[in-house]
Amino acid sequence: MEQTNKLPEKVKYDLKFAREIYSLENGSYIKQCMQCGMCAISCATRDIMDYSPRRLFNLIKLGKKDEVMQANTFWYCTSCCTCLVRCPRGVPLVDVMHDLKKYALDNGYGDYPQAAFYKAFWAEVAGRGKSFEGGITARYFLFRGLDEVLKYMALRDVGINMLKHRRLPLLPPKKVKDLGNLKKIIRKARELSGKEAR
Amino acid sequence: MKYSFYPGCSMEATAQANLKSTEAVAHALDLQLEEIPDWNCCGATVASGVVGDFTQQVMTGRNLAIAEPKGQDVVTGCSSCYLSLARTNKRFKEDEHFKAMANEALAAGGYQYNGTLRVRQFLEVVISDVGFERITKRIKRSLKGLKVAGYVGCQTVRAIPYEFDDPEYPVMFDRLIESMGAEATAFPMRTRCCGSSHALAGTDIVVDSIHRLFDSAAQGGAQVIVTPCPMCQMNLDAYQQRVNQLRGTNFNMPILFFTQLMAIAFDLPTDAWALKYNIVSPYAALAPYGVR
Ligand code: SF4
Ligand code: SF4
Numbered sequence: 105m106e107q108t109n110k111l112p113e114k115v116k117y118d119l120k121f122a123r124e125i126y127s128l129e130n131g132s133y134i135k136q137c138m139q140c141g142m143c144a145i146s147c148a149t150r151d152i153m154d155y156s157p158r159r160l161f162n163l164i165k166l167g168k169k170d171e172v173m174q175a176n177t178f179w180y181c182t183s184c185c186t187c188l189v190r191c192p193r194g195v196p197l198v199d200v201m202h203d204l205k206k207y208a209l210d211n212g213y214g215d216y217p218q219a220a221f222y223k224a225f226w227a228e229v230a231g232r233g234k235s236f237e238g239g240i241t242a243r244y245f246l247f248r249g250l251d252e253v254l255k256y257m258a259l260r261d262v263g264i265n266m267l268k269h270r271r272l273p274l275l276p277p278k279k280v281k282d283l284g285n286l287k288k289i290i291r292k293a294r295e296l297s298g299k300e301a302r
Numbered sequence: 303m304k305y306s307f308y309p310g311c312s313m314e315a316t317a318q319a320n321l322k323s324t325e326a327v328a329h330a331l332d333l334q335l336e337e338i339p340d341w342n343c344c345g346a347t348v349a350s351g352v353v354g355d356f357t358q359q360v361m362t363g364r365n366l367a368i369a370e371p372k373g374q375d376v377v378t379g380c381s382s383c384y385l386s387l388a389r390t391n392k393r394f395k396e397d398e399h400f401k402a403m404a405n406e407a408l409a410a411g412g413y414q415y416n417g418t419l420r421v422r423q424f425l426e427v428v429i430s431d432v433g434f435e436r437i438t439k440r441i442k443r444s445l446k447g448l449k450v451a452g453y454v455g456c457q458t459v460r461a462i463p464y465e466f467d468d469p470e471y472p473v474m475f476d477r478l479i480e481s482m483g484a485e486a487t488a489f490p491m492r493t494r495c496c497g498s499s500h501a502l503a504g505t506d507i508v509v510d511s512i513h514r515l516f517d518s519a520a521q522g523g524a525q526v527i528v529t530p531c532p533m534c535q536m537n538l539d540a541y542q543q544r545v546n547q548l549r550g551t552n553f554n555m556p557i558l559f560f561t562q563l564m565a566i567a568f569d570l571p572t573d574a575w576a577l578k579y580n581i582v583s584p585y586a587a588l589a590p591y592g593v594r
Contacts, residue, residue, distance in 0.1 A: 285411030
Protein backbone atom coordinates (compact mmCIF):
# COMPACT_ATOMS: atom_id res chain seq x y z
CA MET A 105 0.00 0.00 0.00
CA GLU A 106 2.63 2.41 1.11
CA GLN A 107 4.58 1.94 -2.06
CA THR A 108 1.78 2.87 -4.41
CA ASN A 109 1.55 6.34 -2.94
CA LYS A 110 5.14 7.10 -3.60
CA LEU A 111 6.56 8.02 -6.92
CA PRO A 112 9.89 6.51 -7.77
CA GLU A 113 12.47 9.15 -7.29
CA LYS A 114 13.59 9.50 -10.84
CA VAL A 115 10.21 10.10 -12.41
CA LYS A 116 10.15 13.52 -13.99
CA TYR A 117 7.08 14.35 -15.95
CA ASP A 118 7.96 16.68 -18.77
CA LEU A 119 4.77 17.65 -20.48
CA LYS A 120 6.58 20.18 -22.58
CA PHE A 121 8.12 17.22 -24.36
CA ALA A 122 4.74 15.63 -25.05
CA ARG A 123 3.50 18.91 -26.52
CA GLU A 124 6.59 19.23 -28.65
CA ILE A 125 6.10 15.77 -30.08
CA TYR A 126 2.39 16.42 -30.72
CA SER A 127 3.37 19.46 -32.76
CA LEU A 128 5.54 17.49 -35.18
CA GLU A 129 4.22 16.77 -38.68
CA ASN A 130 2.39 13.60 -37.67
CA GLY A 131 2.73 13.98 -33.92
CA SER A 132 -0.90 14.73 -33.13
CA TYR A 133 -1.90 11.24 -34.30
CA ILE A 134 -0.28 9.88 -31.15
CA LYS A 135 -3.22 11.30 -29.20
CA GLN A 136 -5.49 8.95 -31.16
CA CYS A 137 -3.75 5.86 -29.80
CA MET A 138 -6.03 3.84 -27.51
CA GLN A 139 -3.32 1.45 -26.31
CA CYS A 140 -4.92 -1.60 -27.87
CA GLY A 141 -1.59 -3.28 -28.58
CA MET A 142 -2.26 -4.23 -32.18
CA CYS A 143 0.95 -2.55 -33.34
CA ALA A 144 2.89 -4.34 -30.61
CA ILE A 145 1.86 -7.81 -31.74
CA SER A 146 2.24 -6.90 -35.41
CA CYS A 147 5.64 -5.31 -35.39
CA ALA A 148 8.40 -7.00 -37.38
CA THR A 149 11.10 -6.01 -34.91
CA ARG A 150 9.14 -5.97 -31.63
CA ASP A 151 11.37 -8.70 -30.14
CA ILE A 152 14.38 -6.43 -30.12
CA MET A 153 12.71 -3.09 -29.52
CA ASP A 154 13.15 -1.43 -26.12
CA TYR A 155 9.46 -0.50 -26.15
CA SER A 156 6.77 -1.49 -28.61
CA PRO A 157 5.20 1.43 -30.49
CA ARG A 158 2.25 1.29 -28.09
CA ARG A 159 4.45 1.64 -25.02
CA LEU A 160 6.51 4.34 -26.68
CA PHE A 161 3.38 6.39 -27.32
CA ASN A 162 2.39 5.99 -23.71
CA LEU A 163 5.79 7.23 -22.58
CA ILE A 164 5.39 10.23 -24.87
CA LYS A 165 2.05 11.03 -23.25
CA LEU A 166 3.77 10.90 -19.88
CA GLY A 167 6.44 13.26 -21.11
CA LYS A 168 9.34 10.90 -20.56
CA LYS A 169 11.77 12.52 -22.92
CA ASP A 170 14.94 10.59 -22.16
CA GLU A 171 13.29 7.18 -22.15
CA VAL A 172 11.64 7.91 -25.45
CA MET A 173 14.58 9.51 -27.16
CA GLN A 174 17.12 6.93 -26.01
CA ALA A 175 14.89 4.03 -27.04
CA ASN A 176 15.85 2.04 -30.11
CA THR A 177 12.18 1.68 -31.09
CA PHE A 178 11.90 4.17 -33.92
CA TRP A 179 15.40 3.42 -35.23
CA TYR A 180 14.57 -0.28 -35.41
CA CYS A 181 11.33 0.29 -37.32
CA THR A 182 11.76 -1.19 -40.80
CA SER A 183 8.84 0.68 -42.41
CA CYS A 184 7.14 -2.62 -43.16
CA CYS A 185 3.74 -0.93 -42.74
CA THR A 186 2.17 -3.88 -40.91
CA CYS A 187 1.10 -1.70 -37.99
CA LEU A 188 -0.01 0.98 -40.42
CA VAL A 189 -2.62 -1.23 -42.06
CA ARG A 190 -3.74 -2.77 -38.78
CA CYS A 191 -4.04 0.12 -36.34
CA PRO A 192 -7.76 0.41 -35.54
CA ARG A 193 -7.40 4.12 -34.79
CA GLY A 194 -5.73 4.96 -38.07
CA VAL A 195 -2.46 6.11 -36.56
CA PRO A 196 0.07 6.32 -39.42
CA LEU A 197 2.78 4.77 -37.29
CA VAL A 198 5.43 4.74 -39.98
CA ASP A 199 5.12 8.49 -40.41
CA VAL A 200 5.19 9.04 -36.66
CA MET A 201 8.40 6.99 -36.52
CA HIS A 202 9.87 9.31 -39.16
CA ASP A 203 9.05 12.31 -36.99
CA LEU A 204 10.65 10.73 -33.95
CA LYS A 205 13.82 9.99 -35.90
CA LYS A 206 14.00 13.52 -37.16
CA TYR A 207 13.34 14.93 -33.70
CA ALA A 208 16.03 12.68 -32.23
CA LEU A 209 18.60 13.81 -34.80
CA ASP A 210 17.67 17.47 -34.38
CA ASN A 211 18.01 17.18 -30.60
CA GLY A 212 21.27 15.30 -30.37
CA TYR A 213 20.00 11.78 -29.77
CA GLY A 214 21.74 10.10 -32.66
CA ASP A 215 23.80 7.32 -31.13
CA TYR A 216 22.33 4.34 -32.93
CA PRO A 217 24.10 3.01 -36.03
CA GLN A 218 20.83 3.56 -37.88
CA ALA A 219 21.11 7.28 -37.21
CA ALA A 220 24.49 7.33 -38.94
CA PHE A 221 23.02 5.40 -41.87
CA TYR A 222 20.14 7.84 -42.19
CA LYS A 223 22.48 10.82 -42.16
CA ALA A 224 24.77 9.18 -44.69
CA PHE A 225 21.86 8.40 -47.00
CA TRP A 226 20.56 11.93 -46.85
CA ALA A 227 24.00 13.45 -47.46
CA GLU A 228 24.24 11.44 -50.70
CA VAL A 229 20.78 12.36 -51.88
CA ALA A 230 21.20 16.04 -51.03
CA GLY A 231 24.53 16.23 -52.82
CA ARG A 232 23.67 14.34 -55.98
CA GLY A 233 19.91 14.02 -56.18
CA LYS A 234 20.34 10.25 -56.25
CA SER A 235 21.50 7.76 -53.68
CA PHE A 236 24.75 5.84 -54.17
CA GLU A 237 25.45 2.72 -52.14
CA GLY A 238 29.23 3.22 -52.17
CA GLY A 239 28.97 6.79 -50.95
CA ILE A 240 26.47 5.87 -48.24
CA THR A 241 28.70 3.08 -46.98
CA ALA A 242 31.80 5.29 -46.93
CA ARG A 243 30.01 8.07 -45.08
CA TYR A 244 28.46 5.58 -42.67
CA PHE A 245 31.87 4.28 -41.64
CA LEU A 246 33.16 7.81 -41.39
CA PHE A 247 30.40 8.62 -38.92
CA ARG A 248 30.79 5.40 -36.96
CA GLY A 249 34.57 5.22 -36.80
CA LEU A 250 37.21 2.51 -37.09
CA ASP A 251 35.68 0.11 -34.57
CA GLU A 252 32.69 -0.30 -36.77
CA VAL A 253 34.86 -0.97 -39.83
CA LEU A 254 36.57 -3.79 -37.96
CA LYS A 255 33.24 -5.23 -36.88
CA TYR A 256 32.20 -5.32 -40.49
CA MET A 257 35.15 -7.40 -41.55
CA ALA A 258 32.94 -10.35 -40.63
CA LEU A 259 30.72 -9.27 -43.47
CA ARG A 260 33.38 -9.06 -46.13
CA ASP A 261 31.96 -12.12 -47.91
CA VAL A 262 28.75 -10.24 -48.47
CA GLY A 263 30.62 -7.35 -50.04
CA ILE A 264 32.84 -9.56 -52.17
CA ASN A 265 29.84 -11.48 -53.48
CA MET A 266 28.09 -8.26 -54.35
CA LEU A 267 31.16 -7.02 -56.22
CA LYS A 268 31.64 -10.33 -58.02
CA HIS A 269 28.09 -10.21 -59.29
CA ARG A 270 28.37 -6.58 -60.35
CA ARG A 271 25.92 -5.41 -57.76
CA LEU A 272 28.13 -2.64 -56.40
CA PRO A 273 29.10 -0.05 -58.97
CA LEU A 274 32.27 1.69 -57.89
CA LEU A 275 31.36 4.93 -59.54
CA PRO A 276 28.40 7.01 -58.44
CA PRO A 277 25.46 7.58 -60.78
CA LYS A 278 25.30 10.82 -62.73
CA LYS A 279 24.08 13.77 -60.75
CA VAL A 280 20.61 15.07 -61.40
CA LYS A 281 21.09 17.65 -64.17
CA ASP A 282 18.74 20.13 -62.60
CA LEU A 283 20.42 19.74 -59.21
CA GLY A 284 20.46 23.49 -58.57
CA ASN A 285 16.71 23.72 -58.75
CA LEU A 286 16.23 20.51 -56.78
CA LYS A 287 18.31 22.03 -54.00
CA LYS A 288 16.21 25.19 -54.08
CA ILE A 289 13.07 23.08 -53.78
CA ILE A 290 14.47 21.15 -50.84
CA ARG A 291 15.57 24.34 -49.09
CA LYS A 292 12.16 25.91 -49.55
CA ALA A 293 10.40 22.73 -48.38
CA ARG A 294 12.48 22.58 -45.21
CA GLU A 295 11.78 26.22 -44.54
CA LEU A 296 8.04 25.74 -44.99
CA SER A 297 7.85 22.59 -42.88
CA GLY A 298 9.80 24.32 -40.11
CA LYS A 299 7.23 27.09 -40.07
CA GLU A 300 4.30 24.72 -40.22
CA ALA A 301 5.54 22.50 -37.43
CA ARG A 302 4.81 24.94 -34.65
CA MET B 303 0.22 0.96 -73.80
CA LYS B 304 2.53 3.78 -72.67
CA TYR B 305 3.75 4.57 -69.18
CA SER B 306 6.06 7.06 -67.50
CA PHE B 307 8.78 4.95 -65.98
CA TYR B 308 10.55 5.70 -62.71
CA PRO B 309 13.54 3.32 -62.41
CA GLY B 310 14.82 4.54 -59.03
CA CYS B 311 18.38 4.44 -57.75
CA SER B 312 18.53 0.71 -57.03
CA MET B 313 17.85 -0.25 -60.64
CA GLU B 314 21.05 1.54 -61.61
CA ALA B 315 23.11 -0.26 -58.99
CA THR B 316 22.25 -3.24 -56.81
CA ALA B 317 19.18 -4.25 -58.80
CA GLN B 318 20.30 -4.11 -62.42
CA ALA B 319 18.73 -7.52 -62.90
CA ASN B 320 15.42 -5.89 -62.11
CA LEU B 321 15.93 -3.18 -64.73
CA LYS B 322 17.09 -5.52 -67.50
CA SER B 323 14.36 -8.08 -67.00
CA THR B 324 11.63 -5.47 -66.47
CA GLU B 325 12.49 -3.66 -69.68
CA ALA B 326 12.60 -6.88 -71.67
CA VAL B 327 9.36 -8.23 -70.24
CA ALA B 328 7.61 -4.91 -70.80
CA HIS B 329 8.76 -4.92 -74.40
CA ALA B 330 7.54 -8.48 -74.92
CA LEU B 331 4.13 -7.51 -73.54
CA ASP B 332 3.83 -4.32 -75.62
CA LEU B 333 4.14 -2.05 -72.62
CA GLN B 334 6.15 1.06 -73.46
CA LEU B 335 8.12 2.37 -70.52
CA GLU B 336 9.27 5.95 -71.10
CA GLU B 337 11.81 6.98 -68.48
CA ILE B 338 10.94 10.18 -66.61
CA PRO B 339 13.65 12.64 -67.72
CA ASP B 340 16.15 13.74 -65.08
CA TRP B 341 14.30 12.02 -62.23
CA ASN B 342 15.66 12.31 -58.68
CA CYS B 343 15.76 9.96 -55.70
CA CYS B 344 12.38 9.42 -54.01
CA GLY B 345 14.01 9.35 -50.57
CA ALA B 346 13.00 5.72 -50.01
CA THR B 347 11.97 5.02 -46.42
CA VAL B 348 14.96 6.91 -45.10
CA ALA B 349 14.95 10.60 -46.08
CA SER B 350 11.86 11.43 -43.99
CA GLY B 351 13.74 10.41 -40.88
CA VAL B 352 16.21 13.23 -41.50
CA VAL B 353 14.20 15.98 -43.18
CA GLY B 354 10.60 15.06 -42.38
CA ASP B 355 7.76 13.73 -44.50
CA PHE B 356 6.87 17.07 -46.07
CA THR B 357 10.32 17.71 -47.51
CA GLN B 358 10.67 14.16 -48.78
CA GLN B 359 7.26 14.27 -50.40
CA VAL B 360 8.03 17.55 -52.10
CA MET B 361 11.25 16.06 -53.44
CA THR B 362 9.36 13.02 -54.66
CA GLY B 363 6.73 15.34 -56.12
CA ARG B 364 9.30 16.81 -58.49
CA ASN B 365 9.31 13.49 -60.37
CA LEU B 366 5.55 13.51 -60.63
CA ALA B 367 5.61 17.13 -61.79
CA ILE B 368 8.01 16.23 -64.61
CA ALA B 369 5.84 13.28 -65.63
CA GLU B 370 2.49 15.06 -65.40
CA PRO B 371 2.31 16.77 -68.84
CA LYS B 372 2.37 13.36 -70.54
CA GLY B 373 -0.62 12.20 -68.54
CA GLN B 374 0.60 8.62 -68.45
CA ASP B 375 0.50 6.39 -65.38
CA VAL B 376 3.78 6.45 -63.47
CA VAL B 377 5.25 2.97 -63.10
CA THR B 378 8.07 1.80 -60.89
CA GLY B 379 9.65 -1.60 -60.34
CA CYS B 380 10.81 -0.85 -56.80
CA SER B 381 8.54 -1.33 -53.79
CA SER B 382 10.23 1.38 -51.79
CA CYS B 383 9.95 3.88 -54.66
CA TYR B 384 6.37 2.79 -55.05
CA LEU B 385 5.70 3.54 -51.39
CA SER B 386 7.19 7.04 -51.67
CA LEU B 387 5.63 7.93 -54.99
CA ALA B 388 2.19 6.46 -54.32
CA ARG B 389 1.79 7.94 -50.86
CA THR B 390 3.04 11.32 -52.04
CA ASN B 391 0.64 11.20 -54.95
CA LYS B 392 -2.22 10.35 -52.61
CA ARG B 393 -1.45 13.40 -50.51
CA PHE B 394 -1.40 15.67 -53.54
CA LYS B 395 -4.80 14.28 -54.50
CA GLU B 396 -6.49 14.32 -51.11
CA ASP B 397 -4.92 17.07 -49.03
CA GLU B 398 -5.50 20.56 -50.46
CA HIS B 399 -3.44 22.28 -47.80
CA PHE B 400 -0.51 19.97 -48.43
CA LYS B 401 -0.83 20.43 -52.16
CA ALA B 402 -0.74 24.22 -51.91
CA MET B 403 2.29 24.17 -49.62
CA ALA B 404 4.10 21.54 -51.64
CA ASN B 405 3.55 23.53 -54.80
CA GLU B 406 4.91 26.61 -53.12
CA ALA B 407 8.12 24.67 -52.48
CA LEU B 408 8.18 23.10 -55.95
CA ALA B 409 7.76 26.55 -57.48
CA ALA B 410 11.14 27.52 -56.00
CA GLY B 411 12.66 25.24 -58.65
CA GLY B 412 10.14 26.01 -61.38
CA TYR B 413 7.86 22.98 -60.99
CA GLN B 414 4.23 22.34 -60.21
CA TYR B 415 2.21 19.15 -59.70
CA ASN B 416 -1.58 19.07 -59.86
CA GLY B 417 -2.06 15.51 -58.70
CA THR B 418 -3.58 14.14 -61.89
CA LEU B 419 -1.48 10.99 -62.31
CA ARG B 420 -1.79 7.42 -61.12
CA VAL B 421 1.23 5.74 -59.53
CA ARG B 422 1.63 2.01 -59.98
CA GLN B 423 3.99 -0.83 -59.22
CA PHE B 424 5.08 -2.76 -62.32
CA LEU B 425 3.77 -5.98 -60.77
CA GLU B 426 0.31 -4.50 -60.63
CA VAL B 427 0.51 -3.28 -64.23
CA VAL B 428 1.39 -6.78 -65.36
CA ILE B 429 -1.49 -8.26 -63.40
CA SER B 430 -4.17 -5.65 -64.16
CA ASP B 431 -3.32 -4.26 -67.59
CA VAL B 432 -1.91 -7.39 -69.20
CA GLY B 433 -3.76 -10.06 -67.27
CA PHE B 434 -3.09 -13.70 -66.55
CA GLU B 435 -4.63 -14.97 -69.76
CA ARG B 436 -2.34 -13.01 -72.06
CA ILE B 437 0.66 -13.99 -69.95
CA THR B 438 -0.17 -17.68 -70.21
CA LYS B 439 -0.55 -17.33 -73.98
CA ARG B 440 2.91 -15.77 -74.23
CA ILE B 441 4.69 -18.67 -72.44
CA LYS B 442 7.28 -20.38 -74.67
CA ARG B 443 9.18 -22.38 -72.07
CA SER B 444 7.30 -24.63 -69.75
CA LEU B 445 8.08 -24.20 -66.06
CA LYS B 446 5.78 -27.04 -65.12
CA GLY B 447 6.71 -28.54 -61.78
CA LEU B 448 8.96 -25.66 -60.67
CA LYS B 449 8.11 -24.90 -57.06
CA VAL B 450 8.10 -21.18 -56.46
CA ALA B 451 7.56 -19.23 -53.23
CA GLY B 452 5.99 -15.88 -54.07
CA TYR B 453 7.54 -13.36 -51.73
CA VAL B 454 5.29 -10.34 -52.06
CA GLY B 455 7.06 -8.47 -49.27
CA CYS B 456 5.52 -5.71 -47.27
CA GLN B 457 5.37 -2.40 -49.08
CA THR B 458 3.97 -3.53 -52.41
CA VAL B 459 0.60 -4.42 -50.95
CA ARG B 460 0.64 -2.21 -47.89
CA ALA B 461 1.74 1.21 -49.16
CA ILE B 462 -1.84 1.83 -50.27
CA PRO B 463 -3.89 -0.95 -48.67
CA TYR B 464 -6.39 -2.73 -50.93
CA GLU B 465 -5.18 -0.81 -53.97
CA PHE B 466 -4.72 -4.06 -55.82
CA ASP B 467 -4.66 -6.89 -53.31
CA ASP B 468 -5.29 -7.72 -49.69
CA PRO B 469 -2.51 -6.31 -47.47
CA GLU B 470 -2.56 -9.37 -45.21
CA TYR B 471 -3.36 -12.25 -47.55
CA PRO B 472 -2.39 -11.21 -51.06
CA VAL B 473 -3.24 -13.82 -53.70
CA MET B 474 -2.44 -12.14 -57.00
CA PHE B 475 1.28 -12.86 -56.95
CA ASP B 476 0.66 -16.59 -56.59
CA ARG B 477 -1.81 -16.44 -59.47
CA LEU B 478 0.83 -14.72 -61.58
CA ILE B 479 3.32 -17.49 -60.77
CA GLU B 480 0.77 -20.08 -61.81
CA SER B 481 -0.07 -18.21 -65.01
CA MET B 482 3.63 -18.67 -65.86
CA GLY B 483 3.10 -22.42 -65.55
CA ALA B 484 5.02 -22.86 -62.30
CA GLU B 485 3.65 -24.05 -58.98
CA ALA B 486 3.11 -21.49 -56.20
CA THR B 487 4.03 -23.14 -52.92
CA ALA B 488 2.60 -22.50 -49.47
CA PHE B 489 4.48 -19.57 -47.97
CA PRO B 490 2.77 -18.16 -44.87
CA MET B 491 5.48 -15.51 -44.40
CA ARG B 492 4.93 -14.03 -47.85
CA THR B 493 4.32 -10.50 -46.59
CA ARG B 494 6.71 -10.50 -43.66
CA CYS B 495 9.49 -7.93 -43.55
CA CYS B 496 13.01 -8.75 -44.83
CA GLY B 497 14.66 -6.19 -42.58
CA SER B 498 14.63 -3.57 -45.34
CA SER B 499 17.25 -0.84 -45.13
CA HIS B 500 18.97 -2.25 -42.05
CA ALA B 501 21.45 -4.27 -44.10
CA LEU B 502 24.32 -1.99 -43.14
CA ALA B 503 23.40 -0.57 -39.73
CA GLY B 504 21.42 -3.49 -38.33
CA THR B 505 22.73 -6.67 -39.92
CA ASP B 506 21.24 -8.75 -37.08
CA ILE B 507 17.78 -7.50 -37.97
CA VAL B 508 18.20 -8.63 -41.57
CA VAL B 509 19.73 -11.99 -40.64
CA ASP B 510 16.95 -12.71 -38.18
CA SER B 511 14.18 -11.65 -40.56
CA ILE B 512 15.39 -13.56 -43.59
CA HIS B 513 16.17 -16.68 -41.57
CA ARG B 514 12.45 -16.93 -40.76
CA LEU B 515 11.59 -16.34 -44.40
CA PHE B 516 13.86 -19.11 -45.68
CA ASP B 517 12.43 -21.48 -43.09
CA SER B 518 8.90 -20.71 -44.16
CA ALA B 519 9.64 -20.97 -47.90
CA ALA B 520 11.60 -24.20 -47.46
CA GLN B 521 8.80 -25.78 -45.43
CA GLY B 522 6.48 -25.17 -48.35
CA GLY B 523 8.90 -27.05 -50.58
CA ALA B 524 10.04 -24.08 -52.65
CA GLN B 525 12.99 -24.40 -55.03
CA VAL B 526 13.22 -20.68 -55.72
CA ILE B 527 11.82 -17.50 -54.23
CA VAL B 528 10.59 -14.73 -56.51
CA THR B 529 9.92 -11.15 -55.46
CA PRO B 530 8.95 -7.79 -56.98
CA CYS B 531 11.14 -5.81 -54.54
CA PRO B 532 14.85 -4.91 -54.94
CA MET B 533 15.38 -4.60 -51.21
CA CYS B 534 13.92 -8.04 -50.53
CA GLN B 535 15.92 -9.52 -53.38
CA MET B 536 19.17 -8.06 -52.13
CA ASN B 537 18.75 -8.98 -48.48
CA LEU B 538 17.68 -12.55 -49.21
CA ASP B 539 20.36 -13.07 -51.85
CA ALA B 540 23.37 -11.30 -50.36
CA TYR B 541 22.85 -12.33 -46.72
CA GLN B 542 21.83 -15.94 -47.27
CA GLN B 543 25.36 -17.23 -46.82
CA ARG B 544 25.62 -15.19 -43.63
CA VAL B 545 22.48 -16.84 -42.26
CA ASN B 546 24.00 -20.23 -42.99
CA GLN B 547 27.23 -19.25 -41.23
CA LEU B 548 25.56 -17.80 -38.17
CA ARG B 549 22.66 -20.18 -37.78
CA GLY B 550 24.22 -23.41 -38.99
CA THR B 551 21.62 -23.76 -41.70
CA ASN B 552 22.07 -24.97 -45.22
CA PHE B 553 19.85 -22.83 -47.37
CA ASN B 554 20.61 -22.66 -51.05
CA MET B 555 17.62 -20.74 -52.31
CA PRO B 556 17.89 -18.67 -55.49
CA ILE B 557 16.09 -15.32 -55.24
CA LEU B 558 14.73 -14.05 -58.55
CA PHE B 559 12.80 -10.98 -59.52
CA PHE B 560 9.47 -12.15 -60.89
CA THR B 561 10.43 -10.39 -64.10
CA GLN B 562 13.47 -12.66 -64.40
CA LEU B 563 11.25 -15.71 -64.15
CA MET B 564 8.92 -14.19 -66.74
CA ALA B 565 11.82 -13.51 -69.10
CA ILE B 566 12.75 -17.18 -68.80
CA ALA B 567 9.19 -18.41 -69.28
CA PHE B 568 8.80 -16.14 -72.32
CA ASP B 569 12.08 -17.55 -73.64
CA LEU B 570 13.52 -14.08 -74.17
CA PRO B 571 17.27 -13.73 -74.91
CA THR B 572 19.47 -14.76 -71.97
CA ASP B 573 20.49 -11.13 -71.48
CA ALA B 574 16.96 -10.43 -70.31
CA TRP B 575 17.19 -13.19 -67.69
CA ALA B 576 20.04 -11.21 -66.11
CA LEU B 577 21.02 -14.23 -64.01
CA LYS B 578 24.67 -13.24 -63.74
CA TYR B 579 23.64 -10.76 -61.04
CA ASN B 580 22.24 -13.50 -58.83
CA ILE B 581 24.54 -14.34 -55.94
CA VAL B 582 22.92 -17.64 -54.97
CA SER B 583 23.17 -19.54 -58.24
CA PRO B 584 19.80 -20.33 -59.81
CA TYR B 585 21.21 -22.73 -62.39
CA ALA B 586 20.82 -25.99 -60.47
CA ALA B 587 17.14 -25.31 -59.76
CA LEU B 588 16.44 -24.19 -63.31
CA ALA B 589 18.57 -26.72 -65.22
CA PRO B 590 15.62 -29.11 -65.82
CA TYR B 591 13.98 -26.26 -67.73
CA GLY B 592 16.89 -25.77 -70.04
CA VAL B 593 18.31 -22.74 -68.24
CA ARG B 594 22.09 -22.75 -68.29
S1 SF4 C 1 -2.45 -0.25 -32.99
FE1 SF4 C 1 -2.85 1.96 -33.01
S2 SF4 C 1 -4.34 2.33 -31.37
FE2 SF4 C 1 -3.48 0.28 -31.06
S3 SF4 C 1 -1.79 0.60 -29.61
FE3 SF4 C 1 -0.91 0.70 -31.67
S4 SF4 C 1 -0.97 2.89 -32.25
FE4 SF4 C 1 -2.32 2.60 -30.46
S1 SF4 D 1 6.28 -0.31 -39.73
FE1 SF4 D 1 7.81 -0.26 -38.10
S2 SF4 D 1 6.66 -0.11 -36.20
FE2 SF4 D 1 5.25 -0.80 -37.79
S3 SF4 D 1 5.24 -3.03 -37.71
FE3 SF4 D 1 6.76 -2.46 -39.23
S4 SF4 D 1 8.69 -2.33 -38.10
FE4 SF4 D 1 7.04 -2.29 -36.56
